[in-house]
Amino acid sequence: MTNFDAAVSAEDLTKRYGSGDAQVTALDTVTVAFGRGELTAIMGPSGSGKSTLMHCLAGLDTPTAGRVWLDGSRHGDADRVELSGLRDDALTALRRDRMGFVFQAFNLLPTLTAWENITLPLDLAGRRPDQAFADTVIDAVGLRDRLHHRPAQLSGGQQQRVACARALISRPDVVFADEPTGALDSRAGAEVLGFLRRSVDELAQTVVMVTHDPVAASYADRVLFLADGKIVDELREPSADRVLDRIRSLESVARGARTAVGAGA
């Protein structure tokens, strides 16, 4: 855990829903760290707990047990914050100032223009945007001529690029992207992924992305594979093919495990 510089880390993260017989363990003592300046993809089949992991890391959901730290790269070690136990307002401020979000859809407030959506986190904090940095981000997403449009006047890909720009504008410690290309066609998806990649390469941004698309995962520096609430595998410098191979083998293992359980019963 100390061998690299982490932006976000979690220890023994557990999340259980329900109680008694109906209890479901979504996360099972997950310990993980996400490297600073890296694009990490979290993959796994439906119900593997990948979204839950991200929600817990982002303070959107409260884990049943375990701890999460936001490590504070740009703010120095003094800004290392433990999320568990923070009150709602503190968590809210943390999300606003030190995290960025890109969701699958419904990312934007429909009444605000693209520009207003992008600067919303700063607005909420009462800060003015750094114009030079804002220009960099806007040019990077290629939205300069669309800034005064409302979301309804933008295509799905454009909307998602606005969401990416918004996630970056406050120079957060980490950007969480939850299936950012899930609702896009492959071309628009590629644009968004390319942009996230460049934000890591050019702006040294940390990005954690949940996806089930091997092509999307291939943009990452590192891929984590989740199954049944546990991290079961990891891949560095992935290509789409290698990711796919790994998924197939994981699925066969899972099938084999299930068959074995069936045989044992």
Place this chain on the structure above:
Amino acid sequence: MLRAMLRDLRAHLGRVAMTLAAIVLGVAFVVATWVVSDSAAATVSSGSSRTDLGALVRAKPTGPADAEISADVLDRLARLPGVTRAEGVRAGYAALVGASGKIGTTSWAKTAGTDWDDSQRFALIDGRGPQRAGEVALEQQAAAEAGLSVGDSARVLLGGDRSDTATVVGVFSYRATGWGFDPAVVYDADTATRLLRDPDATPTAEPGFAQVELSGPDERAVVAAVEADLGAGYWIDSGSELREQRAKDAAADGDVIRKALLAFAAVALMAGVFVIANTFTMLVTQRTRQFALLRAVGARRRQVRRAVLTEAVVLGLVGSTVGVAFGVGLGLLAMRLLPVVGDVAYVVSPWAVLLGYAVGVVVTMVAAYGSARRAARVSPMAALRTDAAVPRRSLVLRSVLGLLAVAAGAAMVAVTSPEDLTEPKRMLAMAGAVLAWVGVLLTAPILVSAVLGPLTRLLRAPRPVTRIALRNAVRDPRRTAATSSALMIGLSLVCAFATVGQTLSADITEQVRSTVPENAVVLRAAAFGYLDDTARAAATAAPGVTALAAPRSGGVEVISARGSSQDTEFTSLDPAAVGSAIRPRVLAGGSDLRRGVLLAERVATALGVQPGDQVRLRFPVIGEAGKAAPVEVPATVAGVHEGSDLLRGQLIDDALVPAGVYRQGDSMYAVGADASTLRGALEKAFASRPDVLVQDRDELLDDLLEPYQLVLGLVYVLLGAAVVIAVFGVVNTLALSVLERTRELGVFRALGASRALVRRTVRRESVVISLYGGVLGIAVGVLLGGVMQYVILANPVFGMSVPWLTALVALAGMGLVGVLAALWPARRAARADILAAIATE
């Protein structure tokens, strides 16, 4: 399918709660109106009617004074066959002197006294009837106003400047017969005979009776016997005629109350229609996919439409049931609060209940009809889309109609002019104002975009809260318009009445201030009486009076040299007082009454007469035998003045009025070197005159304005119901739009908006909607009021006085409404679960 819809309705009871509130309030208002007017009529005709009266006999007057029935006649009547009881009723001037030493100010103080008997005339409330000299019984209301109860000592002002002090032994309420008087004070028969007759007015004749009450086992026999005996000089009414008359009068009064209240109920219901329609629109919008699914599985359009209308009927029925119950309770409560003689009769007629249901169901159905049609137009394909929307008619037709209505209404007002405002033209102008008002309601949605849209650009607020709140408010102009329209309806009428009230007040204030000098002391007859010669003499003789105006008015016919004539009024006064103690508002010529008569503007215009012209004044004279030949007096027109309530009609010199001309005055205006010394002197001079009030100009003004303020207060309270309903509408709109925006709020929260910030955003949206409704209501109301005062007073339309205070209070109130209406929706919005909101299905 129907069951599915109804289940749905039950599942969303919270959502329909505000709609129900709107229906309940509207229905309750209507039902309460019915119960109050029925009950009031029934109470008067049953509880306070007399059953012991066979016939009432009154003498027909032969001269100006009331005629009395002599003791001989009473004796004769008592001996008639079939008559078991004959009671002579004495009556005379008697007024209770209050704590201020006067007999009441502008209130309708009762100024009659009578003698006690054990008939149903009196219903004792406390104590007993007076039995000997030094005892008196008081009418309930009069006693309450004077602050007197059994055991106290009461001072009674009697005719001919006498007064009497007696111990209060009883308090009663009086059952009137439809004819006759309403006594405040009752003595025993002997004392009444002694005290109630004014020795100056009728010094000669033997004491008689104001009326004689007869009873007997057979009412018809009594009446027949009396008619045969007395002949033409008397009025004879049978007891049942009187009861019928009283019941009829009561029913007519009840109807007047009913119609007035129903007008206000209609306004409340109109606001309700907007609230209900808005809710249904939102309920339907939320269930678009459900309707599409129904259509996809084979429901016909008509079935969908009927399902929504059935929902409306069910809601209407539920709301009406609660509303009827609430209304009956409200009506009974109101009856308890009304001052009523005897037992209160509560009447809940089946009509009240039926009408309540009819109003509730019909109003809800009318309000829901548009939504039902839109729901039916949802295409089955919408079931497959995630962003399905209910098809909406474009706003173009509605807006064009609205603008046309506003333009036509304005034109209808514009074609009339204040100089020539005949009755049909008044109607036209008023109809135009109402049409324009409706037009504004129709144009409200485009007005929302037109007004709030630029506002969002203007207010480049650094804070996202205001920006988002404003944008949310304009997001669905139709919804915001419907919400604020409901507010506007009540508020605009409040402001219209306030404007009329303010203008009337300003008019009266201006009249009084320009006519009465600031340092004048005003002497006024209390309780709508008149001043007598003694009072005039006392005022003239009071030390320090340098000029005294004692205007007295009567009837006169003014005839021009060309022979055209006007039947009008005159006011006579001392020429020396004109300009000093009172100042007529002279429009042409001079104001010196020694040079001739000052014609009222209206009369001068009608006759085509100018200063310097000759006119003849024809006065009716009351002679000994009742009528006499009118007396004509020639006069020069000295000037023309603007008539006022203080100086009515043609102003002439006291010396010019022929003897025997009837004239009366209720006010005098005195001036002297020092106002406060003068007032002291006059107060002293009139200390023994409880029927004369000594006031300064401002007190006079307060008294004159008080009735308007009372009426306005009542109007505000009644219109309040419409505003309350509209407030429920604001809550509803906010609650439902928060619900619609679950996802958006989730994203907002995820991005770092704190709960407090979310609450603030919703609250600000609410305040924006409310203030918009407020500003619109106030603006439209003041304009409507402008037309109303134009129609009533023939002032120019924009000559109205704007009721700034009312407008400010209303605006502040709307701001508060916004904050309060947002309380619950804002909490809901802040509690929204972020994960549920952003999770994709």
